[in-house]
Amino acid sequence: MPGGSSLFSGFRVLGLYSNHVPHALRYHKKHREFYVVTSVGQCFHTYNVNRLGIVSVSNSLSDDITCLAADRMLVFAATGRLITAFARNKEVVMCYHGHKQEVRLLLPLGDQLISADTGGDVIVWDVQEGDVYLRLQFDPASFDVSAMMHPSTYLNKVLLGSSQGALQLWNIKTSKLLFTFPGWSVGVTVLQQSPAVDVVGVGTATGRIIIHNIRLDETLMSFTQDWGPISSLAFRTDGPPVLASGSPQGHIAFWDLERRQLVTQHRHAHRTAIAAATFLHGEPLLITNGADNAIKVWIFDQEGGAPRLLRSRQGHSAPPTSIHHHGNDGKNILTAGQDGTLQSFSTIHERFNKNLGHGSINKKKEQKKKKGLSYEELRLPAITAFSSAAARQSDWDGIVACHRGCLAATTWNYQRCTMGVHHLTPPAAHKTDIATAVDITTCGNFALIGTSCGRVDVYNLQSGQHRGCYGNDGKAHSGAVRGVATDTLNQLTLTAASDWLLKFWRFKSRKQEDQLKLHAAPASMMLHRDSGMLALALDDFTLLVVDIETRRIVRKFAGHHGNINDMTFSPDGRWLITVAMDCTIRTWDLPSGFLVDCFLVAMAPVGVSLSPTGDFLATAHVDSLGVYLWTNKSLCGPVGLRPLPADYQPSEVTLPGVTVDKSEQEVTSEGVDEGVDDAYESAEQLGAELVTLSLQPESRWKSLLHLDIIKRRNKPVAPPAAPAAAPFFLPTLPGLTPRFTLPTTTEKETQSKLVSWGLMSQRSEFSSDLESLIYTIVSEYEIFDRPVRLLKDCGPAALSVELTCLSSEGGGASSLLLAFIHMIESMLSSGRDFDLAQGYLALFLKLHLRSLSKDPVAMAALLRLSSRLELLIRLLSVCLYLFVFVYIIGLFIK
Known part of the structure; x- marks a missing residue:
């Protein structure tokens, strides 16, 4: 590799x-x-x-x-x-x-x-x-071009705006400066044509909007926006004289041009600056986009001129930090980003994407107004860890998340796409404590939350009530909890903390059963519930795999050169896939204990998740807003996995959707060739004593003996008649209604167009090949390889014609009949294409048995062929009897 x-x-x-x-x-x-x-x-x-x-x-x-x-x-x-x-x-x-x-x-x-x-x-x-x-x-010091626009009905004219504030009107055909507008001593950021001819909207860097008539060089009106520079302008064209202006804070203001006042404003339309806003021509729809990774369509159908969101496509406005597949079908990926939102992306279609929103301290609007808090103050910080279960998501909240710097864990409802009703806070906890780890049981009834002070608490997700904590003194560990997990049957709870201990607890009684001392502090852990394998990522960049049944370390892996950010198991528990800050994605084979796959990416991966079906690997990366999907090639064909050496140097792989340069294309093609060499190719024939079928459709050889019946059944009722040629003058029948007459057919036209066999004196390609092999000593199947391939390409009707032409009546010779017998004998001796050999021989004997009985040389060849057929039939019957015997013995054993 x-x-x-x-x-x-x-x-x-x-x-x-x-x-x-x-x-x-x-x-x-x-x-x-x-x-x-x-x-x-x-x-x-x-x-x-x-x-x-x-x-x-x-x-x-x-x-x-x-x-x-x-x-x-x-x-x-x-x-x-x-x-x-x-x-x-x-x-x-x-x-x-x-x-x-x-x-x-x-x-x-x-x-x-x-x-x-x-x-x-x-x-x-x-x-x-x-x-x-x-x-x-232009000289950027005196006229730095910052905006361009083509005024409507101005042929070959372009209006240029500058950062110094001046405007210039140019004729691009004659290369002449037509007029210079002195401007308003502020930089021009946007130029937009209004529905009225000669009127232009000008946005400035100070937030001032000027409606100017460029024909008269007269300012009609102006507005001032308090949110900084004007990032975009859009005029409504479906009737109401409204102007929309965007700001760097993501707010949109709507101005009435008739009353010359502010109609309404929409705050936080985007989380970042409005990159562009455009009204659809003749429709009450506004399209906006921004750097917050969102496209939104607004409709104006409310009283007062306020818009409402009609449809949108939006992802994370900050890089995602944690990703997990939700459900057992592997079609949905839950992601938590630095923007504080929790979203679900579908691998099937974008219309199934969900945005669960942003966590908030208090969701009631009345209390927001009473407290007088701003929108940003009510929002919770970004999610650092979360766990989901689809077992009871239709009954109550099925997602629990921990937030940065917060003690309380929040619940989320996947089906309603909203934040849940519970804030899970441990009793008698210090205000400086932080929730660090979370896990939901398989049944979806309980949530376990670990904190930075060493507590591990159990909550009921239906009621949100606290059900107890692990440890005699209320603390399960003496350090911060780094990971919590429960087994499939809710009998065992595993906790790992910064005190270098991995502890085993009874889930129901919450009593400690055992503990395992680690050689370094664990950073995170992942449990594969079906196999009972627990993976631990340590602070010294090593990996440990613990069997929770025997409670022993069964595997230890070393190779990463940076913090291990995340890990995931394959559905069968055979592979452990890890990502680290060294920009590598590594796959470890647990049965053999070796590294079997490793590759580099340009940006360090921070999250990884393999789908429950094993078809897609999802990764999230530093400074990237997307979730990248990788296909599992082992599901599409054989993949040669070999243990990689300790000094293996991985090569960089381009992220999906990014350009691949020529050097990387050459490396990729070499890697594909290497994988093809590892694939097993079946031989043409495994042994001389075995029989191989041709894998041809059954219609190619089963219908050969019934061709006469098929032709008789498909015979047309009447012979095909050629269409009558229209004469230059079309004759008509006498009468009030003009009708054309058809010309009468002559006797010559009714004669048969069939060609007799005597006229076909030219040999076919198959007959020519057989004729060239008449005097060849038959020893191997490859001698007749080309004639057999020609017969395989023929259909049943064409095959019947080829075999009929072998006799002297069909234009052939008796030597061709003998050569065909030799071809069948070579096919039977090689053991290949056994079904085709039987079908060809049956049709051949049906057509030429009478003429072959008069030729002693051909009869001797047929006798040798008969003895070989008897031997093969006995062998097949013995194999059939053995198969039936083994099948009956198997039934008795069951």
């Missing part, structure tokens, strides 16, 4: 929808539907607005996308100094080279594309040819 992983291959990434790049909106005339295009790093996704279902994923680029634009046919994406055009939302059709600095603005305009970079260059491209049509150079 010179490179890559022999066990897992990248499949796709879940939970990535948007980033800080403003989206692009397209309208498809044929489909009569709007599509929104969002960037997710090195590629972009296309969604339909009606359902927000993903339509396509583009090919990956070499770098992250910095800006997007789209017209009727193409999608343009800028990565650094390169601009790429995509057709059909996926394929790269053109690349535009010419910028010396990073491109930050794109504007499609008819057959041209206008781009601006950070160095002050504005280039007009010919979209079809990819040539530079016009290049404008």
Whole structure:
């Protein structure tokens, strides 16, 4: 295994929808539907607005996308100094080279594309040819281009906004500056065309919104937003004169242009800055996206002009820290992120995704108003550990989570997608204590929570009541609890803590039975309940596997060079998969005690979970918002797993959805070839005394003896008649209604078109091959390999024609009959294609037995063939009797 992983291959990434790049909106005339295009790093996704279902994923680029634009046919994406055009939302059709600095603005305009970079260059491209049509150079110190817009009905005109506040109107066809607007002494961040001709909306860096008439150079009105710079502007076009403005705090303000006042505001529409906001043309729908990894569609159907959320696609706005599969079907993955939310991602389709929300201290709105607390103050910190059980999730909460720096553990309901009603807090606990570990029993009735002071408490999930704690003095350990687990039958409880002890407790009586002293403090632990194997990750980067039945350490693994972040077992308990800060994902084989698979990733993995069905491995990584899926190649075919040496140097594997360069493609292909060599290939024939079937369909040899019956049954009732040729002048019948007459058929046309056998004097390819082998000494099956392959490609009717043509009446010769007998004899002697040999021989004797009886040489060959057939039939009958005997003995034993 010179490179890559022999066990897992990248499949796709879940939970990535948007980033800080403003989206692009397209309208498809044929489909009569709007599509929104969002960037997710090195590629972009296309969604339909009606359902927000993903339509396509583009090919990956070499770098992250910095800006997007789209017209009727193409999608343009800028990565650094390169601009790429995509057709059909996926394929790269053109690349535009010419910028010396990073491109930050794109504007499609008819057959041209206008781009601006950070160095002050504005280039007009010919979209079809990819040539530079016009290049404008600006000094960033005096006019730094920060916004671009094409004014409606202004042919070949482009309005440029600068960070210094001035505006310039250019004619890109004549390369002339038409007018310069002095501006308002503040930087321009957004330029947006209004539904009225000559009127433009200007957003500034100070939060001021200016509605300006560029034809008269007159400011019509202005508004001031208190949330900082204007990040986006959008005019409503379905009737009400409303302007929407976005802010860096994620708030959206709506302004009435007739009354010149604020209509309403929507706070916390996104958790980060509003990257772009766009009204659909002629519809009361607003589309927004942001760096919080969310796309949202808002509808204006409420009184007062306030919007409500119609549909959304959102993932984690901060990297996930813990992931686990929920349920036994392996289709849903629960993830907890640094943003404090708990979400569920479906591996089947995005419409099954769930957002369980953010934990809060008090969910009642009335008490929020009474206390006067802000939204951020009521939110709980991020989840550090959680456990889920699907056994009783329809009756009560089935998820328990621990939060960073909090003593109380929260419950969550998966089916209602909300936070639960219980806050599990141990009695008589100190305020500085923190919940560190949690586990739910298999039955789903109890939750065990370990704290930093060494307590392990038991709670009833239905009522949320405290049911007791482990230890005589109320403490199970003298250090912080790092892991809690219960067995399948709720008889045994296992706890591990920073005091270097692994303790075994009776679940019901909560009395200690045994303890195991470790050589280092455990960081985490994982129990595979079906096999009774407990995995412990220690602070010295080693792994221990403990058998909870014998309570002994059965395996010890060393190889990681960083903190072990997470681990998971395979469904059968054979493999232990671990991830660590050394950016490696390792698979340990427990029966043999060796490392069998190891590969590197670019970002350190912090969470891992293998599905209960064993088909997908899910990983979460540092500084990445997605959940990455890897397919288990052992379920698709044979995989050669070999023990890796102690000094094995793993190679890096690209994460799913990221570009693979040429060097890594070569390494991957070498790894695939290595795996193919390990696969077992069956031989053509295992032994001379055995018989092998051909694996051909039964219709190829079973129907050979009944071809005459099949032809008689399928014979047409009337012979096929050729359509009558229409004459130049069509004759009609006499009468009031004109009707055409058909020409009468002649006797020559009714004659048979069948060709006699005498006219077919040309030999077929099969007959020619047999004729070339007439004087060959028959010793091996390979001599007749080509004729047999030709017969295998023939259907029953074609096979009957080939065998009929072997006789002299069909254009053949008696020597061909003898050669065919030799071919059948070689097939029987080799033991291959036994069923085909029987079928071919039966049809051959049915057609030529009368002529063969007059040839003594052919009869001698048939006698030798008969003796060989008798021997094979006796062998088969003995095998059949032995099989029946063994089957009857087996029935008696049962």
